[in-house]
Amino acid sequence: MPDRLYIDKEDRPYYQKAEEENILNFKNKNQKEQFLLAMAIGFENSQRRELKTREGFFFSDNLGSEGRTLINALAIREHGSADILADEKKVFDIAEQYASAGIRILADSIDKVQFGKFDKMFEKDLVEMLNLSQ
């Protein structure tokens, strides 16, 4: 049973970039929160990436009920059944792979957007997403 969630060692600079730019108050977020945002972005973009060199990022105990629900929900959706939940390692692998792709997409977006405008763009996308979902 894995006791922690991992990122690729190569992902570290991307997390640092988001912290340096401090988009969405990124530097004041804990690693679980940073991981979940990266995972959500990876899922939104349907991008998964195999981890090459695994580096522990945070303990699974810290996921909390909401975090675990999100990871489980992603795994169910990806696997097509709830049976995946019986294999926690697979659940974590799916989350880690989406997060690894997601953090790269996030860093890329930061580069593309004019300095200081990221939050505005992020907000605009969210509102559009919300309008579409309703």
Place this chain on the structure above:
Amino acid sequence: MRIERIDLKNYRQFRSVCIDFGRSPKEDLHILVADNGTGKTNLLNAINWCLYGNEPHLSKDSQQLPRLNLNTLVQATEGTKEIVSVELVTETEGNRITFKRSEEYLVHKDRKQPVLHDINFTVTYLDDKKNAKWVIDEEATAYVERFVPRDIREFFFFDGERLDTYFKSATGQQISNAIFRISQVDTLNRISDRLESVVNDLKREAGKRSPQIEEIREAIEDKEKKRKEVMEQIAELGVQKEDARRKIDELNEKLRSIPNIEALQAEQAKLRETYKKKDQVRNEKVIDKQNLLFELGILLRLYPTLQVSSQVISEKVKNKEIPQTYDTRLLDNILITRQCICTRRVEEGSSEEKHIKQLRADIATSSVIARELLQMISPIEQIKKKISTFKSELERITKEIQLYDEELNDLNVKIQSIDSQIGGYNVEQVKQWYSELKDYQRIYDFNIERITNLKLAKERLDKEIADLNQDLNKALLKEAVFQEVRHQIAFGNRASGVVNNVVKTMMDRVRKAIENETRDSFFNLVWKKETFKDVYIDENYALHLIHGLGYECLGSVSASERQLLALSFVIALHKVSGFDSPILVDTPVARVSNEQRENLGKIFYQISRNKQLILLFLPTEYSVEISRNLDTCASSMRKLRLTKDEREIQMEVIR
């Protein structure tokens, strides 16, 4: 009186210079142009020395030098006598009066300074029969007093740079002294002093004969002494109060169009503090919004996965797969007891045992899944709730931030507005002025309070003295022997009162006459007639210039306007006093801007039509604006320059 000629011999740089001041038919204007150090101011000194025996405008450098011309001194042989002289030939109502002062020096080569050997001062004039007469020394000095009294010479011979600050430096006391001198009431004052002295002597005599009278007399003397001290204090404080008032007017005038920078800076500091606080709250709101976007950024993106999970959970609930209904303890018990619930034995390795074990494993797996799914139900509901309120929450925070932005913008506009109000001013200088204004206001108020108290004290003393005088009168009445003395004292007191009233009336009249003449002259000559409303001299002899808008403006008018007022005052003094002397001004426009020089040039021209005016200009002063107005009307024009060895002045006659 006008000066016809000045003849200088061996006087400082003037080894032998004679300047004629012949007048034109209309104007009596004389111009001398000279660089600094080429004798302008020493010409002023020469006139003062000739008339009064001193040189009030002497520079520090000149003070170190002998009065005897340096070339004369160097070229003189041992033991020779050399004479320094200044002769002033004047004309008064057709009579020629010559003032001549000379000093004879003995030259000793081994000494730096020549030794003064003899001094002469002579006044030569024509008597009623046109016979030449002369008076010397003290008699000559008294003669000068009849034409240009020493005490008021500062109202005739000016340093132009001082003319600008004339009413800043001339206190009411100085003007009062001039008016006193001009009123010619000194004889009356002496009479009053004499009467007072006689009365006191009479009282003293009576006191010698009666201890009671002596006691009253001593009390009167003591009270009068105290009253005199109080009056001196009142006069002194009056001068201080007047100085403070003048400074207050001056500073108020300077600050009239300048905002109160100290108050504005305090307001700005308050605004900046409010800005800082609001900006901090606004930043906290921005962070709240970032946190909201961050959280919802995760939840909204993963919302489709939650929908799938919800469906899975619903189906499993529908199929009664969750919550789980298997009795795992029963299955475990069968495997332990080897007996099924139907009482059949379950053999080891039998197909029944395998089936039960498989069922037990499946249940274990499904229970993990069921547990996980069950644990997801509540968070999914909470997440859905968060998403449903996200939009309104985002709008609320965005609105709040907007409001803060508007408030901050308003505050910034106010802060910048204060910056622009303050901008362009020398903030430290203005603050200094405000601080000085406060100080002078305090001094003024303090002096008023002290003067009021002293006046009350004087009133008390007046009453006490009056009461004591009555007591004295009663005491004198008691004894027949004192009747004569009593009448004499009463007469002396009455006479003294009458004389004092006459003095006061005469001085008031002179003050009023000078005020009227100054006003007439100023408004006749001033080029901005609408700008000013009035000129007056108050009871404390302070001169006031009132702006058209009604405020005191002497401290703030241009240098040329101040000079005009000073000249108007001087012309008024001359007219009222009857001492109709020339006006001589050294560097008359040194402090006047080019634009104003033209106006002042015209004023000089107008004054010269009624009075002899001698102006000593620097070459830089004699600008186009001045020459345009004075070149054609000047009665004489000369240039002074130093010889190469800088010990002698040569004069070039231009006209």
